[in-house]
Amino acid sequence: MKVVHLEDDWSERGVLDKVARIGAEIGRTAQAERLAARIRAEFATLAETRAAFGTCPRVLFLLAFSNDRPLVGGGAMIALAGGVNVATGFSGYKQMTDEAILSSAPDVVVTMANPADAISVDELFTMSAFRDVPAAKGRRLVTMDGADLLAFGPRTARMATNLMARIAGSDPAASRCSDANRATNTPAR
Numbered sequence: 001m002k003v004v005h006l007e008d009d010w011s012e013r014g015v016l017d018k019v020a021r022i023g024a025e026i027g028r029t030a031q032a033e034r035l036a037a038r039i040r041a042e043f044a045t046l047a048e049t050r051a052a053f054g055t056c057p058r059v060l061f062l063l064a065f066s067n068d069r070p071l072v073g074g075g076a077m078i079a080l081a082g083g084v085n086v087a088t089g090f091s092g093y094k095q096m097t098d099e100a101i102l103s104s105a106p107d108v109v110v111t112m113a114n115p116a117d118a119i120s121v122d123e124l125f126t127m128s129a130f131r132d133v134p135a136a137k138g139r140r141l142v143t144m145d146g147a148d149l150l151a152f153g154p155r156t157a158r159m160a161t162n163l164m165a166r167i168a169g170s171d172p173a174a175s176r177c178s179d180a181n182r183a184t185n186t187p188a189r
Contacts (some may be wrong), residue, residue, distance in 0.1 A: 010076030011076070019035050023035070039157065042157035042158060050081075050082040057084070058083070059083035066095060070129060077159070086106050101129040112146035113143045121141045144163060144166065
């Protein structure tokens with residue numbers, strides 16, 4: 001049995017490279033090329049939708065709580081969905097202090113739908129770290145399946161489009177996003 005390790009690359013190019021590599025490894029190059037064409041079209045549609053979306057909400061991705069501290073990160077999907085990740089300066093996931101959350105001022109909080117660790121809107125926005133952020137004023141909490149937020153594969157463009165719609169629906173008053181603001185949204189995982 002052959003084991004092939006594929007590098008993580010949280011981008012459109014990374015998704016397309018994985019499809020091509022897997023297709024080549026399993027002898028299904030033609031099928032992989034057809035799938036890649038569909039994925040490229042979905043990413044093009046995502047880019048058009050993102051440009052029309054125009055809003056650039058500040059988003060905090062809340063993975064979980066660890067020792068009663070928020071564990072945050074996840075910038076790549078936020079960037080694809082047209083948001084600005086407020087948890088910057090590191091890759092992966094990291095605990096964030098109450099003060100850092102307050103100063104990051106997220107317009108929207110995104111979390112995973114995990115019944116074991118699920119947090120309600122009321123629970124989240126009564127916590128000291130979250131009760132005074134802009135997201136609390138509109139009770140803007142978006143919950144999505146973890147695989148949709150974290151797995152970069154053939155469905156990534158569709159999942160980013162879904163997240164974009166959910167962010168827009170939760171934050172109708174978000175300000176217009178300037179190109180400079182969007183450019184600071186580096187897709188780190």
